[in-house]
Amino acid sequence: MADLVNVGVNLDAFSHAISGIQALRSSVSRVFESLKDGMKNRDTLEGREKQFIVEFQDNLQAVNRDLNELERLSGLVGRPSESHPLHNSGLLSLDPVQDKTPLYSQLLQAYKWSNKLQYHAGLASSLLNQQSLKRSANQMGASAKRRPKVQPSTLVLPPQYVDDVISRIGRMFPDMTIELFRPNGTSAVLLVTLGKVLKAIVVMRSLFIDRTVVRGFNENVYNEDGKLDIWSKSQYQVFQKVTDHATTALLHYQLPQMPDVVVRSFMTWLRSYIKLFQSSCQRCGHFLQDGLPPTWRDFRTLEAFHDTCRM
Amino acid sequence: MGVTCVCQVPVAEGKSVQQTVDIVHKKLEQLGAVKQGTFCVDCETYHATGNVSGQPTKLLYMMHNSETPLSCMALFEGGPCLIADSNFDVLMVKLKSHFQKCQGTQGGVWYCDNELQCQRDITLTFCVFPQVEYCPCVVPGDCWNLTKEFMQSFLGPSVPELPSVFAAKPEGLFAPSDGVDTMTQYLELFNKLRKQQIPGRFAGKKV
Numbered sequence: 001m002a003d004l005v006n007v008g009v010n011l012d013a014f015s016h017a018i019s020g021i022q023a024l025r026s027s028v029s030r031v032f033e034s035l036k037d038g039m040k041n042r043d044t045l046e047g048r049e050k051q052f053i054v055e056f057q058d059n060l061q062a063v064n065r066d067l068n069e070l071e072r073l074s075g076l077v078g079r080p081s082e083s084h085p086l087h088n089s090g091l092l093s094l095d096p097v098q099d100k101t102p103l104y105s106q107l108l109q110a111y112k113w114s115n116k117l118q119y120h121a122g123l124a125s126s127l128l129n130q131q132s133l134k135r136s137a138n139q140m141g142a143s144a145k146r147r148p149k150v151q152p153s154t155l156v157l158p159p160q161y162v163d164d165v166i167s168r169i170g171r172m173f174p175d176m177t178i179e180l181f182r183p184n185g186t187s188a189v190l191l192v193t194l195g196k197v198l199k200a201i202v203v204m205r206s207l208f209i210d211r212t213v214v215r216g217f218n219e220n221v222y223n224e225d226g227k228l229d230i231w232s233k234s235q236y237q238v239f240q241k242v243t244d245h246a247t248t249a250l251l252h253y254q255l256p257q258m259p260d261v262v263v264r265s266f267m268t269w270l271r272s273y274i275k276l277f278q279s280s281c282q283r284c285g286h287f288l289q290d291g292l293p294p295t296w297r298d299f300r301t302l303e304a305f306h307d308t309c310r311m
Numbered sequence: 312m313g314v315t316c317v318c319q320v321p322v323a324e325g326k327s328v329q330q331t332v333d334i335v336h337k338k339l340e341q342l343g344a345v346k347q348g349t350f351c352v353d354c355e356t357y358h359a360t361g362n363v364s365g366q367p368t369k370l371l372y373m374m375h376n377s378e379t380p381l382s383c384m385a386l387f388e389g390g391p392c393l394i395a396d397s398n399f400d401v402l403m404v405k406l407k408s409h410f411q412k413c414q415g416t417q418g419g420v421w422y423c424d425n426e427l428q429c430q431r432d433i434t435l436t437f438c439v440f441p442q443v444e445y446c447p448c449v450v451p452g453d454c455w456n457l458t459k460e461f462m463q464s465f466l467g468p469s470v471p472e473l474p475s476v477f478a479a480k481p482e483g484l485f486a487p488s489d490g491v492d493t494m495t496q497y498l499e500l501f502n503k504l505r506k507q508q509i510p511g512r513f514a515g516k517k518v
Contacts, residue, residue, distance in 0.1 A: 278456065
């Protein structure tokens with residue numbers, strides 16, 4: 001209560017000033033309304049013009065009056081005192097040279113700003129956490145040091161389970177053959193042959209798809225050692241584009257709790273490329289654009305689009 | 312590698328063959344193609360001597376393609392095809408008693424339009440045969456529409472027909488490594504041209 005008494009704000013003048021602002025706003029809107037309505041109907045053109053000018057002048061003078069009144073009132077309102085110190089930091093306000101070292105007011109502003117930032121960040125994180133985007137085992141946040149690191153159980157799966165899932169998916173699609181290799185430890189590398197159109201190499205990490213490379217049917221998938229070549233790009237621009245789209249797809253299809261559903265969705269999407277050279281673009285109707293067939297497949301409808309035509 | 316399609320372009324009215332070829336080349340350059348070199352396809356016809364009378368003379372066609380310079384292809388029209396190395400030419404000379412030579416040669420220019428498609432023109436004295444190869448695809452039935460659209464973009468709206476090789480094996484693999492399917496297409500077009508021309512007057516010229 002003592003704080004209220006110490007307040008340097010003239011509450012009366014404050015309320016007068018607020019009504020002054022309202023008066024100013026209404027007179028300004030009156031000016032624009034009269035401009036919008038234009039000239040009123042009178043007998044002669046001169047009469048109309050005179051009437052309009054007189055009205056306009058009246059409105060502008062009202063605006064001027066209200067503005068002067070508002071300036072007078074704002075002089076009376078006074079500055080809110082900064083005498084509610086934040087404990088010890090209030091001692092900074094004792095420095096009299098306010099112009100050169102406005103420490104205390106800057107401190108208050110920074111404090112208000114950081115409060116707002118924390119509030120907004122809290123809102124954003126609650127929204128983002130609704131969609132779990134984690135692809136790694138690390139837990140971020142303040143609790144990471146206190147709780148022991150808990151790995152999601154889907155990252156450590158027995159290889160036999162992975163083999164079973166892959167072979168089941170391979171049987172689902174008759175025109176797609178999937179061969180499984182394990183050239184480097186427990187991570188599986190799949191060689192997916194889609195009809196006579198393309199060959200895709202999919203590198204997995206337990207049941208999560210890590211990266212993929214797509215090459216043509218007649219291109220070599222093995223390097224000189226006889227091992228699967230998982231790094232070099234296709235020599236054809238078409239398949240380089242399809243590789244980019246496949247990378248987008250494996251980032252799109254995500255469900256950390258059910259990775260086998262993810263793999264199945266990805267394979268269904270990849271299978272739509274069986275008609276890579278036969279389909280025309282759904283949007284422009286042509287087969288070729290910039291020398292490329294429609295390489296984009298929509299993630300939901302699996303329709304074919306050119307890369308430049310997709311919506 | 313890839314699917315090859317050869318078609319025939321009628322010479323524009325009032326223009327010579329060279330002018331038609333120049334028009335096509337200009338359109339290709341507008342599409343972004345870059346001239347890479349020259350190539351040559353030639354065809355020599357032999358007819359079998361010493362046949363039993365009453366049977367039609369069998370014609371053997373010996374074709375060479377500078378794309379595969381070490382090979383030599385011998386085809387019977389619609390029949391079996393033999394691919395041999397270049398010594399086969401010498402062998403044919405030795406078989407003079409059975410086969411008589413009677414034909415000429417043709418040639419062409421090669422454009423390459425990014426790494427996907429190679430386009431070649433074969434020009435005779437009175438006809439132009441563009442050849443389009445779409446490298447990424449190996450099944451002819453799949454990419455016929457795509458190839459047709461590409462050909463229409465620089466040849467105009469005249470619709471090329473589906474080559475019979477495509478119709479014969481739409482799902483099978485196009486045989487890229489030995490070029491048999493390509494040569495079969497050339498052979499059909501040459502023979503069609505011969506039938507249109509006055510017999511005996513046919514003569515090719517190297518461009």
